[in-house]
Amino acid sequence: MSRVVILVDVQNIYYTTRQAYAASFDYNRLWREVSAGHEVVKAIAYATERGDEKQRQFQNILRAIGFEVKLKPYVQRADGSSKGDWDVGITLDAMEYAAQTDRLVLVSGDGDFDLLVQRVRDLHNVTVDVFGVPELTAFSLIRAASSFTAIEGDWLLKKR
Numbered sequence: 001m002s003r004v005v006i007l008v009d010v011q012n013i014y015y016t017t018r019q020a021y022a023a024s025f026d027y028n029r030l031w032r033e034v035s036a037g038h039e040v041v042k043a044i045a046y047a048t049e050r051g052d053e054k055q056r057q058f059q060n061i062l063r064a065i066g067f068e069v070k071l072k073p074y075v076q077r078a079d080g081s082s083k084g085d086w087d088v089g090i091t092l093d094a095m096e097y098a099a100q101t102d103r104l105v106l107v108s109g110d111g112d113f114d115l116l117v118q119r120v121r122d123l124h125n126v127t128v129d130v131f132g133v134p135e136l137t138a139f140s141l142i143r144a145a146s147s148f149t150a151i152e153g154d155w156l157l158k159k160r
Contacts, residue, residue: 002102004038006030007090008067009108010047013151016109016133023156025107030131030155031065034105042097043067046086048074091116098124106145107131111138118144131155 013025031043045062049055049071059069072086087110098104098120106113109132117128121144130137130145134152142148149155 001037001039003041003100004034004103004105005041005094005097005101006034006043006067006105007094007097007107008043008045009086009090009106009110010045010062011085012108012110013133016136017151017156020133020136021152021156023158025151026155026157027062027065027067030107031067035066038103040066041101042093044093045069046072046090048072050074087112094120098126101126103127103129105129105131109133109137109141111140114138114140114144117141121146 008027008030017023017025027045034040043066045067047055047059047069059071062069070086070089072089090106090108090113094104094106094116104120104126106117106128108130117130120126121128127146128144129147129149130141131149131151132141134150137148
């Protein structure tokens with residue numbers, strides 16, 4: 001049985017699926033598809049903490065699916081901009097867990113990860129699969145990945 005690590009950039013996926021489709025990503029389907037026939041070594045969802053009850057409920061759903069949820073405080077700056085990204089944290093965990101797996105799944109469209117994906121593939125000889133919203137995923141990230149799965153259609157939760 002091959003080993004898999006799943007790393008999800010929750011903010012990136014939330015905003016890109018909302019912008020492109022006015023919908024949400026199906027995390028249950030991700031888990032079913034990626035874990036089928038594989039041992040999940042680690043699954044981490046990286047999110048920001050705003051103290052919102054709806055957000056806490058969502059984080060609990062992620063935990064129930066099987067994800068470890070890592071939270072970083074959401075910072076609103078005086079100039080109106082905000083900060084809450086997990087790029088460094090995701091990079092550190094990817095480098096750490098890549099040595100323990102056969103396959104790394106990165107769920108993000110952020111082009112900042114293209115160098116990480118290439119480095120992990122080169123150093124650890126692992127497959128790196130990227131999931132992202134096609135029109136909002138950096139081409140450099142798609143090119144660096146072993147494979148790219150477009151988040152569209154059945155990967156989205158339908159509005160009720």
